[in-house]
């Protein structure tokens with residue numbers, strides 16, 4: 480049986496405006512099976528109360544694997560000359576979006592590397608094209624861009640933006656991201672929130688040099704950022720990176736981070752990520768769903784290029800047609816006594832906003848930005 484101690488700490492973390500560092504590191508160090516059960520049970524109850532039992536689906540299209548950056552953990556880094564590069568055409572993207580909508584999924588995620596040649600106008604046209612023909616929320620995940628570009632995409636109809644921080648430790652961030660800056664990353668997150676995007680971030684668990692303390696810092700970062708979506712994934716080493724020989728992130732630590740993320744950010748949409756399904760060659764996503772996650776992102780990137788979005792090796796579901804992936808998720812949900820929720824799954828904070836959908840609003844000038852509609856404490 481778990482000690483009453485852990486329940487008290489979990490209650491304190493859940494209630495805190497900003498959880499105590501020592502409480503978070505205490506829970507991250509928990510190894511006793513009864514205490515782990517208490518942690519996951521607590522997170523699962525918070526998940527049920529905050530976002531319900533439904534598992535939301537986001538159809539992802541990885542439309543380009545071109546990237547200018549050299550993140551030390553990522554197979555898409557520009558120094559990986561073994562990788563053939565691609566970018567889908569506008570028509571190929573719209574065809575994949577059509578497949579997502581035909582599957583009944585109401586969120587499209589457009590993801591790419593950070594591409595120097597990705598024209599802002601081209602992406603604006605793609606977003607507008609989706610909005611003209613289909614009823615789906617559009618989530619972008621295309622990296623660090625200017626405020627003006629973010630604004631143009633929001634005005635074209637983008638609803639959400641994912642920009643993972645990977646680590647909130649500025650020193651570790653610098654080591655892992657040559658030529659990039661932590662300050663610009665947080666500037667982007669602030670701009671996105673102020674512009675009215677539903678904003679997501681997240682981290683990687685098991686990075687070389689990462690400590691329990693830096694993971695606790697990530698949780699406090701998630702809380703301070705008031706993110707609508709938070710993704711926690713294990714690091715998986717890729718052969719064509721400087722971290723090729725490092726061990727993969729630990730599954731149990733990843734599950735503990737997911738559970739704590741749910742407790743710290745009760746209303747966030749949290750995926751059971753594809754990386755969790757790929758770690759050690761076993762699909763562990765049900766364990767993430769039982770630890771607080773409520774989202775799965777089936778892959779609608781067309782073949783033959785799907786394999787080339789090679790962030791890490793052994794990506795699960797790469798060979799499955801999207802319809803079969805969705806059917807497998809349906810079975811996974813049913814086996815857990817839950818179901819797939821085909822709603823748009825907007826940010827919980829937008830629910831019940833009568834008459835107007837703040838996700839559709841956008842600050843159209845710097846004056847508006849200064850006035851701010853920001854849900855993020857970065858603006859403070």
Ligand code: SF4
Nearest residue numbers: 546548550553556592
């Ligand atoms: S993590 Fe993103 S920005 Fe970094 S190399 Fe990979 S695709 Fe590029």
